[in-house]
Structures are given as C-alpha cells and as structure tokens.
Amino acid sequence: MKSKTMNRRDFLKLQASLALSSSSLLSLLGAFSPLQAASFSDYKALVCIFLEGGNDAFNMVVPTTTTGYDDYKLIRGDISVPKDELLPLKNTDYGLYNMPAMQEMFNADKLAIIANVGTLVRPITKIEFEAGIANPPQLFSHIDQQKQWMSANSNRLEKSGWAAKAANLLENLNDFTNISVDGSNFMQFGGDKPAFEISGDIHPFNNYGYSDPDSKISFDEILHQIIQREVESDHILIKAYADNQIQNIAYRESVSQAMENALEFNFTSTLDDEPGIPLAKQLEMIAKLISVHAQLPGSPKRQIFFARLHGFDHHDLQTIDHPLKLNYLNNVLQEFQDAITSMQLSDQVTTFTASDFGRSLVPNGNGTDHGWGGHALxxxxxxxxxxxxxxxxxxxxxxxxxxxxxxxxxGRVIPTTSAEQYLATLASWFGSYSDSELEIIFPNLNNFNEKNLGFI
Structure with missing residues (x-):
C-alpha cells in the first residue's frame, strides 16, 4: 500500500473518525449505574431515520376525497400537491405523495402511518395553546424540538436520550447496542455504554494509507504509544480520554473484522446535492452491520440504529425540493427493506421516521414556516x-x-399523539419493558390515556 505523510490536520481528522459519543468519558468516570431488565435470546433492531429540518408531512399524506382535498388546497394554496398525483391508501381517505413503494407497502400491510404526532407534555387544546398553558418549551426551534424528540421528554431538559435510557435497562447491554451511522445525536447520548458512531466507512488502521508496508511498526502501534503517555498521566480526564481512545481502536478493529463477512448490498438511490452522508450509504451500512450482528463482540441481541436525512427546512423552493426528497426517501426505504427481507429478518427489524416538527399549513411564499404536529412512517x-x-x-x-x-x-397543527406514545410503542416491542421501566424512559407517558398505540 502506498504510504503518505500525516500532517496535524490528518491526525485530527483520524482522531475524530475514531471518536465515540462524548458520553463515553462520563461512562469511564462512573457517572452512571447499570439497571437490569429481561435478557433476550432472539434478535430485534430499531432503525430510526431522522428527517432533519422539519418534514412537511401534510404534503406527504394528503386527503383524497373531494371535500377533504378542496379544504386542504384552500389552506395550502400554491404549495399544495396535485390531487391526480396522490397514491391512494387502502381503506382510508388519504393518499401518499411521490412515494409509490411506501404506498405498496401500506397496501400490503407492511407499513403504518402515525398521524399528527409531536412533542407534548400532556394533551392540550387550542385555547390552552394560545394561552401558553402546558406548551413544550421553545416550540418551533430546531435544536430544542430535535432534543425533545430525541430525549422523549418535552417537560424538562434531559441528560441522556431515550435510546440510551432504553439500552441501560437491558441486562445484555452491549457495546454495539446503540449505533449511529451519521455521527453524534442526542437520542443515543448519555448511556452506560456510549453509542458506537460511524461517519462513512469503517476502516482498519492499515487501510488509512498511513502505514509503511516495509515498516516493522504499524500506524496503530505508533498511535498506541502516543496514547500510552496520556494513560500514564495523573490527570483523571486525560486518563479517561486515553482509555476511551484505546477502547475506540479496539472497537474499530473488532467491527472491521466482522465487516469482512458482511453481506454485500448495492443501494443505488441518489439525490442531487444531498447534504451530509447520503442516506442510501447510511442504510446500506446498517444493513451490513445487521448482517454480521452475531459476529460483533458480545453478539448483541438488541440494537438501535440512527440514520439521518438532512435538508427538510423548506422555507423556500418547497414545491421543487420536497417532492424529490420524498421520492428519494421512498426509494431508499424500499432498498433497505429489500435488504432486510433478503436476510429473513423482516419480523425482527422495524424502521421508523421522526423529524424536528411538521410545517405550518399556511405557506410563506414558496415555502413553509416551522410547525408542530406531523406524520411518521x-x-x-x-x-x-x-x-x-x-x-x-x-x-x-x-x-x-x-x-x-x-x-x-x-396555521400550525397541535399534535393529537405525543412523541412519547409513539416511541414507547416501539420500545415496548423492542425491549418488553415493564410499565415502571417505560416511565423511566418516557417520563410523561402517564399523562396520556393510550400508552401503546398498537401498531406493532
């Protein structure tokens, strides 16, 4: 392999590629105490696809009756989607827009839609909302609503995300229970074991191009020597950081070895000017990781994956960009489900969407403002x-x-279903948690009569 000189920027980039969630430092310092629940012999995985920026779900699922569509068009005006392009959903008065594979899955009983879901402390009315009673704090703020979705708590700030708390309650909690293929996210932050974070491909160190094939000392050995100096430090944070880096190296090597046996998939869906890591690449990586889950250290029986599709903050050009994103999401979801089905794991892997919030029903020019309630798949x-x-x-x-x-x-829509009800239903399937354990993960769940929505 051709070697090259590593400069300071290269070294820092490599260090970043190794990093796990920053919660790992807290874990190494003993900030959390483990909780125990049932142990499992079967395998299950949840795959979260976060539609970052606020998906306009009211242009994704649209009324198809004459009266319903006319009311919709009256409110949405120039950003409304054409009625003759809606794809009817069986036994409903609604259709999907630009998502033919999802229509086919819905009509084959393989896909459900969760209507008008969002962050809530408790059920509220329009009168209460307008009076500012029981509203979640910082509504319509991207970062705050993302964090409330990811913590599953709209009442107070949390120190960890709901996926991290759900993992804490597993007896067979594993270093690879929580995996992100789009870097850091709060949903998986703050657990007893840090999330394993991937940005791009997983490489063993000798594939980074920095090792000399004629050298007796490999790059990872040199990196070990550097970190060892930090291990010997008397400073507790420096030692914790060094331990974390050594653990990360071991994790990377273990995963890269397992990935040598991963099944090959060929996700071909593309989206022009897609920001960040392409969703197709993220979901292809998740499919590969699932294919070797039994070969990962500890053979995790429960896994939560996080992927993200960026670019849904459509204040402008919504009628051009949003249909493209919906169709791209449709295609990638189909490719992913085909991959899962090919492994005969369809019953064990459940994929779901979430987003910051929905959009305002009333357009502001050629786009929409931040909203509240939206729909999930x-x-x-x-x-x-x-x-x-x-x-x-x-x-x-x-x-x-x-x-x-x-x-x-x-013109914003107050959610009629809370994010906690939605996520708690998924968690109940995933971990078979008791009522008291669900209360730990979802602190406001008891404020709602229906704690399990029954869609899984």
Missing part, C-alpha cells in the same frame, strides 16, 4: 400495517377561521 414485518393510527385534524376554514380545535390561529 413505520415499516417492517412486525408492524400492523395498512392502517393510519392517531387522528388527522380537520383542514377546514369557515369565514377565515380554522374549525379544528387542533389548528392554531397561525
């Missing part, structure tokens, strides 16, 4: 598909006033 063999769960608000206007008690004066 859940697919997999264990899903009770072919149904819409939850409640759609009525999209009717009389004399300039919205008649639905869930549409605010500014």
């Amino acid at each position: 859940v697919m997999g063999g264990a899903v009770k598909g072919g149904q819409i769960y939850g409640e759609f608000p009525e999209l009717t206007v009389v004399s300039g006033e919205y008649t639905s008690e869930y549409i605010t004066n500014s």
